[in-house]
Amino acid sequence: MTDGFKKLLPLFVPIVEAMKEKNQQEKHWHADETRWEVFEEVEGKVNSRWYLWLFKSKTVVYYKLAPSRGYRVPKDFFAGTESGILNCDRYVVYKKLEANGVVILALCWAHVRRDFLDVAKSYPELSDWSHQWVDSIGFIYHLNHMCLEKTGPGEIQIAHDQLKNALDEMANKMREELRAEKCHPAIRKVLHSLTQHWRGLTVFAEHPEISMDNNSAELQLIGPVTGTKGYYGSGSVWSAELAAALFTVIQTLKLWRLNPLTWLYHYLECCLHNNNEAPQELASFLPWLMDKETLKKKSKPLCFFPGFDSS
DSSP, X not given: OHHXXXXXXXXXXXXXXXXXXXXXXXSEXXXXXXXXXXXXXXXXXXXXXXXXXXXXXXXXXXEEEESOOSTHHHHHHTTTOOOOEEEEOSOHHHHHHHHTTSOEEEEOHHHHHHHXXXXXXXXXXXXHHHHHHHHHHHHHHHHHHHHHHOOSHHHHHHHHHHHHHHHHHHHHHHHHHHHOSSOOHHHHHHHHHHHHTHHHHTHHHHOTTSOSSOHHHHHHTHHHHHHHHHHOSBSSHHHHHHHHHHHHHHHHHHHTTOOHHHHHHHHHHHHHTTTSSOOSOOGGGOGGGSOHHHHHHHTSXXXXXXXXXXX
């Protein structure tokens, strides 16, 4: 049975590569990474800790298994990318991408909000101050939501001006509190971080298509995180690569609201008729190349009955 799963991996490599290439052609991504255990001894690897990286665009959810959490992984992924915007957290490797002119970083307000809540937990005497800031962040979310809801040019401009004014007021408040003579070290630390990352935190204000947070990527990692805790990762490198490949395929299909079982049935059936090899022509299996009728058909569950037509 295990050997059977191992033989599946080469069948999915071409389709995953096609999805990766499509992802790399986009101009906006969400990125994140999580730990993934691989219990196979690998030369030069001193532990079982690998990482599952995620790069999500509007068309593809791509997962990449890597032995490290270093800069090389996103650097290789974005090699050849001319420009784009990356939603992410404040992890240093993403900052290197921006420093090298690869992408513009749109940083996550959910992490900033968490900074202020952590201050409230650690310093109860600063709870009121912390929650005032949390409320201010919530107001920014509200104004941004209002901008996205408006449809008329005049309405959009008014909503955008309100958002910009609220951000300017927050920036002024941040600077004033940092200049205070008796500024609590915890306050200084969180406001200093906010100052350092302000440019990346306000990208969304000039680019309505950009989210204020990186929740989209983090939601895509819930499954792998649950797997890491439930079955501790993978027993070998090939099985971890198969997991990453199937995460890519299934989550991309779900992004297009396709039924994974229906797609897998047709894809593996095609492999069967191609001497147990991946199809030479992949276009009919790539969601962004499907017409509306095919997308609708592939969104439905399989129904086996006498006279069933798998086409």
